[in-house]
Structure formats: C-alpha cells, structure tokens
Amino acid sequence: MAEQSTPETSSPGAPAEGAPGEVGVPQKVTAPKAAPKGASSENAPPGEAVSQKAPSKGVISRRRLLGTAGATGLALGAAGGAAGYAAAPSADRTALLSSLGADEVMFHGKHQPGITTALQARGHLVAFDLAAGAGRKEASALLRRWSTTAQRLMAGEASTSADTDVARDAGPSSLTVTFGFGHSFFARTGLEKQRPIALDPLPDFSSDHLDKARSNGDLWVQIGSNDALVAFHALRAIQQDAGRAAKVRWQMNGFNRTPGATSQPMTARNLMGQIDGTRNPKPSESDFDRRIFVPDAGDPSWMAGGSYAVVRRIRMLLDDWEQLSVKAQEDVIGRRKATGAPLSGGTETTAMDLEKTDADGGLVVPINAHSRITRPDENGGAAMLRRPFSFHDGIDAEGVPDAGLLFVCWQADPLRGFVPVQRKLDRGDALSTYIRHESSGLFAVPGGAAEGEYVGQKLLEG
Known part of the structure; x- marks a missing residue:
C-alpha cells in the first residue's frame, strides 16, 4: 500500500421531467478572478483546476x-x-x-474531477444498483440529474430548491464528484456491446475475503471535499437524486489529513503510521497520461479521456501491527517509518537500492518488503495512481478496530496496472499478514463532461 500511492461553467442539463496528494494535472479552466486581498491558493496542487472567487451577482450560492x-x-x-x-x-x-472553503475544482474538463485532484480531507464512496425495470432511459436521466447537481455543488451553489442547507455556511471546499459504471450496468441498460474489455471482472486473489454485498455495483460515485459537511451534503444530494431509478448497494466513508495540518506539504500517512504514496506517478512524467487515462483513440470511443478505478476496502489488523517493533514494521514496508526513506538510505524520494546488503551479506531491503514488490520496475512497468482514504468504522464484536484503507487506484487498463501488482503481492508480500481485503469493485470512469453535457452522455446517447 505504501509504494504506489499520492471557469465559470454552464449547467450540464436540466433534470428530466418528473425526476424525483500530492499530484495534479490541468483540467479545462479559464483564468480565475482575482481573489480578495489575503486569499491564498497554497492548498492547490500544481496545475490543478482550482480557483478562489467571489460569487457572481444574482447567483444563489453557498458562498x-x-x-x-x-x-x-x-x-x-x-x-x-x-x-x-x-x-x-x-x-x-x-x-x-x-x-480552505474558497478552493473550487472545475466540474467540466477533459477528465472527471477527483482523479488527479490532491488528496481531500473527507470522502464518501457509494455504489448504486439500478432499480427493477430501470434501463437506459432512466440511467440517462439519472446521470443528467447527477451531473447538474455535481456541477452546482462544486461551484458552491445550492443543489436544488429543496436543498438541505447542510453546507449553507461553506464555500466549495475543493468538492469533487466522480461517476463510474460497473460491469453489470451494461447488461441492465442493453449496452453490452459498449462494455469495455478492460472492465472484465478482476481475477480472484488468495488474500481476498470479499463481502459480495459490499462489492461491485451498477454505478459508482466518489465524493471528496476538504470539509466534512460539504462532503456529506453532496452525498445526501446524490442519494436524493437517485430517486426511484437506483438504490444504494453499499457506502463507505473515509478521511485524510486536512490540508495545512502539517508545517509543510508532505506525503500522507496511513493508519499504520507509514508514509503512503511516495512513488505515485506524477503528471510531469512523460508517460503519465498513457498509464492513467484512456487515449483519445481508445476503445471504446466513449471512454476517451476516462480511467478505470479499482476500489478495495482493506482492513488493517492494527492490534497485530502495533505489537511489532518499529524496526520490524520498517522491514515489512522497506522504508523508514519516520521519514519514508528507503532502508537502503537517503531521503523519501531517493531511489531504492534493491541490491544493497548489510555487514552479514543480507539484503537491506528484505526480499518480501512491500515497497520492493510494488515497484513498477519489478512489475514490468505496471503503475497506477493511488488516491485512497483511510477509514475507521468503530470497534467490532471482538473488540478490535474496524479500520484501514479505502484503496482507490486509477489506471488506463487495470489488466496492466492493478492486476499484475496484486498478483505479485498475493505471492509473498510481508504486509499481507497485517491486512485483509474485504470488498472490491472495478468501474469504468468516462472522461469529463463538456459544457452543456452530462457525464456518460456519449455512452448513453451514442
């Protein structure tokens, strides 16, 4: 888990009648209006489509x-x-x-928000199944409603005339809403011929202990914000918009450190206390887009500019982990707990020397260390953009924390990204003793909506 981590817009369309980290890449955005004196954009990652601006006159807005x-x-x-x-x-x-409330991520763009957006303090992952009898027509109307709501909320505006007022006092707070389609969605809507090969079900892994009720789904929504109430407000609006067209299959809630909580920007830590995300792909790398996004000439064409999200609920066995000494924990990961530096020496960003030995001739970075196994150069170049949330759902019946990582990773093709890495981890990762994969999902996340369009329109109306 630790190695491969972190304009003014028009409405995408009116609801149908009778409808109930560390990294960043540019999305389509016009130059933001000048912020008032004292405003800051230090929380926006380089190139991210984030702006700080006052509300337009006449626009009903949370701001x-x-x-x-x-x-x-x-x-x-x-x-x-x-x-x-x-x-x-x-x-x-x-x-x-x-x-922080002033930071706004753009809804419209080549890619959907929430993929390259910096890690957010609060997140909700929720999957829906279409209701019995609902098909392509109902799905199209639902995605139109969802896109309208997402665009308004991300701009800091009220969702509808029936807005719950939960986020009344807040600005956009870097809110993002991201939509995806599961394997089962295509049969439900008669679109099997448009289902991507890359969306074929993930293989079974020996370390899986999956709860089918909390896995997969017809539709998937990721919500993130730097304010918990703004995130909940969006979650509630999305659930209400589903109306009779779809019902919640499962929902998971997560969190990260709040931007600005540390003296300087740094890679996030997970609930094991480890710096998590050091070797995340960066937009500055020449092959970033090729690894993370479906090309414009990709197959199927409606996925151009999109990406595939693998979602895993990974339980951390914290009571067992915390019994280890710091030295033992570092051997499991292959990095120093305090700094994230590889055991072979240097700083967090120093390249790991996999051949370095100690005075006794043993490998300094153990052969089964998590960070060794997950390196792209140890997996045929396989890479994925990790953008997780931590979770803590209380204490279970045995008195141990139900806590861990809501693992979300992005790639142009999961068969070349997540699958080869997970297969290798399955065969001998030292960390596997201290974690348990409890749910899983794979979703096709189409490219961003152009102004006047809704997410998924090219699929549903193509």
Whole structure:
C-alpha cells in the first residue's frame, strides 16, 4: 500500500421531467478572478483546476452566506428566506475566501474531477444498483440529474430548491464528484456491446475475503471535499437524486489529513503510521497520461479521456501491527517509518537500492518488503495512481478496530496496472499478514463532461 500511492461553467442539463496528494494535472479552466486581498491558493496542487472567487451577482450560492454573527443575527428578507440562501456582507465573504472553503475544482474538463485532484480531507464512496425495470432511459436521466447537481455543488451553489442547507455556511471546499459504471450496468441498460474489455471482472486473489454485498455495483460515485459537511451534503444530494431509478448497494466513508495540518506539504500517512504514496506517478512524467487515462483513440470511443478505478476496502489488523517493533514494521514496508526513506538510505524520494546488503551479506531491503514488490520496475512497468482514504468504522464484536484503507487506484487498463501488482503481492508480500481485503469493485470512469453535457452522455446517447 505504501509504494504506489499520492471557469465559470454552464449547467450540464436540466433534470428530466418528473425526476424525483500530492499530484495534479490541468483540467479545462479559464483564468480565475482575482481573489480578495489575503486569499491564498497554497492548498492547490500544481496545475490543478482550482480557483478562489467571489460569487457572481444574482447567483444563489453557498458562498452568499449568513449575515454577520452576534447581535446583528441573521439578515434574511422574504425572498432570501424562500430561497434558503442570502447575501452576506463583503467582509464575511472575504473571510471565507481566505480559507480552505474558497478552493473550487472545475466540474467540466477533459477528465472527471477527483482523479488527479490532491488528496481531500473527507470522502464518501457509494455504489448504486439500478432499480427493477430501470434501463437506459432512466440511467440517462439519472446521470443528467447527477451531473447538474455535481456541477452546482462544486461551484458552491445550492443543489436544488429543496436543498438541505447542510453546507449553507461553506464555500466549495475543493468538492469533487466522480461517476463510474460497473460491469453489470451494461447488461441492465442493453449496452453490452459498449462494455469495455478492460472492465472484465478482476481475477480472484488468495488474500481476498470479499463481502459480495459490499462489492461491485451498477454505478459508482466518489465524493471528496476538504470539509466534512460539504462532503456529506453532496452525498445526501446524490442519494436524493437517485430517486426511484437506483438504490444504494453499499457506502463507505473515509478521511485524510486536512490540508495545512502539517508545517509543510508532505506525503500522507496511513493508519499504520507509514508514509503512503511516495512513488505515485506524477503528471510531469512523460508517460503519465498513457498509464492513467484512456487515449483519445481508445476503445471504446466513449471512454476517451476516462480511467478505470479499482476500489478495495482493506482492513488493517492494527492490534497485530502495533505489537511489532518499529524496526520490524520498517522491514515489512522497506522504508523508514519516520521519514519514508528507503532502508537502503537517503531521503523519501531517493531511489531504492534493491541490491544493497548489510555487514552479514543480507539484503537491506528484505526480499518480501512491500515497497520492493510494488515497484513498477519489478512489475514490468505496471503503475497506477493511488488516491485512497483511510477509514475507521468503530470497534467490532471482538473488540478490535474496524479500520484501514479505502484503496482507490486509477489506471488506463487495470489488466496492466492493478492486476499484475496484486498478483505479485498475493505471492509473498510481508504486509499481507497485517491486512485483509474485504470488498472490491472495478468501474469504468468516462472522461469529463463538456459544457452543456452530462457525464456518460456519449455512452448513453451514442
């Protein structure tokens, strides 16, 4: 787990009648308006489509906030009360715009948001199954509704006239909403001929202990934000938009360290305390797009600019792990716990010397160390962009933490990315003693929606 980690837009369409880390690459974006004095963009990764801006006049927005606090109370006129949002004094907007809440990720672009977006503090993963009798028509209307809602919420606006007000006080907070299709979706919608070969079910692995009820699904949605209430607000809106067209199959909730919590930007740590994501592919690498995104001339054509997400709920056996000495933990991973540096020496980003030996002639990086096994050059160049969330779902019946990693990785082809690496881990990873794969899913995530389109339109209307 530790080695391969981290404009103003138009609505994508109105709902159908009667419808109930570390890395970043540019998405389509116009130059943002100048932020007020004191605003900061330090939390945006290089090239990320994130902006900080004041709300447009006349637009009902979460960023048009509550009135001044204290004795002045909440200033809402009749019209403002009916809409659920009202303009705030300029000073209050300036205060918001100098915070994490002002960061906005663009909905429209060549790729969907939430793939190269920097790690977010809060995340929700949720899978849906289409309702009995629902097919291509209902799926098309649902993706149109979802895209409209996602675009509005990511811009810091209210979702609909029935908005729950959960995120009323907040700005966009780097919200992203990402949509994907599971293997079963294509049979349900009569689109089997459009199902990608790369979406064939993942092979079985000996380390799997999978719960089928929490695996796969017709549709998959990933939600991320740097504010927990903004993330929940989006989750609730997406669930409400599903209406009678689809029902939740499973849902998982995760978190990461909040941007700005450390004195300087750094690779994230997982719940084992290990720096996790050191060798994540970077957009600056010449083959980044080839490894992560389906090419424009890819097959099928509707997946151009898209990617494939492998989703795994990986339980960490923390009670067993924490009984190990730090030295033993470092041997399992192959890196120093404090700094992430390889056991062969150097800093976190120093290339690992797999041949280096100690005074007794033994390998400094053990032969079954996790970071050795997952190296791309040890797997025929296989690479994937890891973008996980940690999770903690309380204490189980045996009194141990139900905690671990919501593993999400992105690649142009899972048969060349995730599968070969996992097969090798399956054969002798020292970390396998301390983790358990409990659920799994593979989803085709199409390219981003152009302005005026919804996500998946080329598939559903092609």
